[in-house]
Amino acid sequence: MSCNDTPCTVEARQGVSVLYRGRYLFSRYEPQKPLQKTLETFTILPESLVLCLSPVLPFTVDLIREKIEKEAIPGCFILCAETDPVLYDFYIKQKQNSSPPNTPIQHSPVQKSGEKSISCPDAVCPDAAVLFKKEEEIARLLDGEDFSPRYSGSPLPPIGFFRRVLVLEASGAAAMYADFYKALFSYAQNSIAVFWKNRMTLVRLGRLFSRNVLKNAARIEARSASSVPLIPASLNRPILVAGAGPSLDALIPFIKRYAQKLYIIAVDAAFRPLYDKGIRPDALVTVESQVISQRSLIGARRSGIPIIADMCARSANLRITEGSLSFFISEYAKLPLLERIKKALPGLPVFPPLGSVGLAAVETALFLRAEGTSVFTCGLDFSYPAGVSHCKESPSQKEGHASSGRLMPAGNPASAFRDGAFFIEGKGGTHLACDPALHSYAELFSARYKNAANIYDLSLSGAKTGLPFLTEKEAGGLIEREAGRLPERAADCPAEIGAASVKREDSVKAFYIEEKKRLYTLRAALTGESPLSTEALKALLEECSYLYIHFPDGHRGASLSQSFLNRVRSEIDIFIKDTEGATSLASLDG
Structure with a gap:
């Protein structure tokens, strides 16, 4: 085979270079010098x-490790990326044939964040090589x-071990796949930042998340008639997901028609804007754990509207x-507690931690819709015109009008110019x-x-969502064709549901x-009454990691230090x- 098909080592003036696809991947004179100069x-x-792009030869990793050890930089890991x-x-073959100056210390297997702590040895910086087929x-x-x-190589520490990603182009091969490696770096950087x-967020709200989960699990029992499980692919009617962005106002007449x-699945903040216009949502989605969220439900008392809630x-x-109450669970952290709840409540929908009630509402709609059923979104703007952050009749808008006066007009223009705010180009320029x-x-x-089937955006304004846009006329025609085509909900067997509910009640009590x-x-x-x-x-x-997941150092796992x-x-x-208190629904009032 020629050097166009497989890499070939070539003797250089000082060392060895590599010829591949008609180009030298290192200097033909001093192969190590460019990387040395960069370092x-x-x-x-x-x-x-440290993301080492396309290392090709082991000396690239050795040079990086030499710098890290010489400068005694703690906690680094060299990840060689190749596509x-x-x-x-x-x-891999060259590495196996070479004699590395240091023998890597083996780590424990890869750990999920928050489960077990892991430390990087000071004497030797570990490394590994990975073949990536896709950037993500x-x-x-x-x-x-x-x-x-x-x-191949030392196991990668959990993501919480790293504070940042650094990137080094180890060979000329990195330029051959420049776009791929640029995206790879972006994904790595974004993952660690997220x-x-x-x-x-967990430091601020982790304790509250766990407390709410423990309280809400008790509500999923057979003796609670209002508790209704979410059944996948059970809705054959077209679904509309309504957010509380400013674009909702223009679509109120269409929704009413x-x-x-x-x-209609509405986020909690969109309840009043819809309800005050004579539109009764079929379900409200809520995920907020703090008391401030209660203002979104002012006027909803005893309305009987079903609620779909995060645990x-x-x-x-x-x-x-x-109204009836249905739950899904979002894994806000890798906790054994959540695994135990999922085991006690089989069939409980598990959604990723999306962070936004709007995304949770769309996720719920996609979970409930039958095959081929359309989902329409509106009011999910993720942006706003200066001075108007939400639609009319939303809690923030009402509070703004209530507190306005001659010296302080209604609206909130300051929000568009606060620290960290910026302007984007939305729909329609x-x-x-x-x-x-x-x-x-x-x-x-x-x-x-954006690649999901039969999901459409009806809003004329807001941030670009990647969804196909439908005019009111196009959406109306699609709704007319789909509505009444099939029963609203598939028939369920009461005996089977009753038996499953009794079994679930027993599981909750055992939990x-x-x-x-x-x-x-x-x-x-811990008190010394019965030492372990x-x-x-x-x-x-x-097993009880929810007790400390909100500690600033909680992601490093349990420690036996006295503090x-x-x-x-x-x-x-x-x-x-x-x-x-959770086992008695009467004790859940606070």
Whole structure:
């Protein structure tokens, strides 16, 4: 085979170069010198994932490791990324034939964030090589997915081990796949940034999430007549998902015209804008865990409107409408508690932690719709004109009008010019205010739903969602064709549902008994009343990780240090009270 088909080593003036596809991947004179020069001015910070693009020869990794060890930079990991299978096999073969100056220290297997801590040795910086077929695969790798046999080297630490991603082009082959590696770096950087953003959210709200989950699980029982499971592919009516963005106002007449032929799923903040115009949503979706979310449901008391809620949602809000209640669970962290709940409640829909109630509403619609059924979205703007952040009659708009006066007009123009805000080009070339959170939701929305079948955008304004746009006339024609084509909901067998509910009630009761037992055992161990061995204590702490997931260092897992145990001890009584009270629905009023 020629050097066009397979890499060939070529003797250089000082060392060895590689010829592949008619080009030299290293200098023909001093192969190591370009990378050495780059590393002289390259700053590597502690706790960095060093992305070495297309290493080809082992000396590239050795030079990077030499710099890290010489400067005693702690917590780094060298990840060699390759997308050419031929070059990947060539690198692995060259590495096996070479004699590395240091023997890598083996780590424990890849760990999920928040499960077990892992440390990078100071003496030797570990490395690994991965063959990537798609750019987004690096995000799955960082999240702990197994990539064998395309992964060779030391196991990768959990994503919470890294603070940043640094990138180095190790050979000329990196330029051959420049766009691929640029996207690969972007995915890696975004994954780590999202992890730390989520960590900040967990530090602030992690305890509240876990408390709400423990309270809400008790509501899913057979004796609670209002508890209704979500049944996949059960809706044959066209579904409309309504957000509370400014674009909703223009579509109110359209929604009112077709309300009887649509199944309307509204985010909680869109309840009043629709209800005040004579439109009764078929279901409200809520995910907010804090008390401020209750303002969205002002006027909804005893309306009987069904609520579809995240298990993390504020428990008190879920009883306001006195309608049926359905749950899904979003995995806000990798917790054994959530696994136990999923086991106790088989069939409970599991959604990814999307962060936005609008995305959760779309996810719910796609879960419920029957095959071939259309989903329409409106009011999911993820941006706003300066001064108008939500549609009319929304809580923020009403509060703005209520507090306005001669010296303080209605509206909130300051929100478009606060720190971090910026303007984007929206639909139709309009310029709209946005912020990093809204922008990330818009990008996630586009990435997740733009390729989904039969989902359409009806809003003329707002951030670009990637969905096909339908005019009111086009949407109306589609609704007319689909409405009444099939029964609204597939027939269910009452006997089967009743039997499943009784079984689920028993599972929920067993779940709470076991959870209280864990907490009492852990409290007795920490108070010295009934000590446990080191191994047993560590295992029990990991089972009850919701007690410390909100600690600033909670993602590193359980620690047996006295300061850590003292902090855990202060949390136990709060959760014991929640588990004891949760089994009685009457005790869930706060």
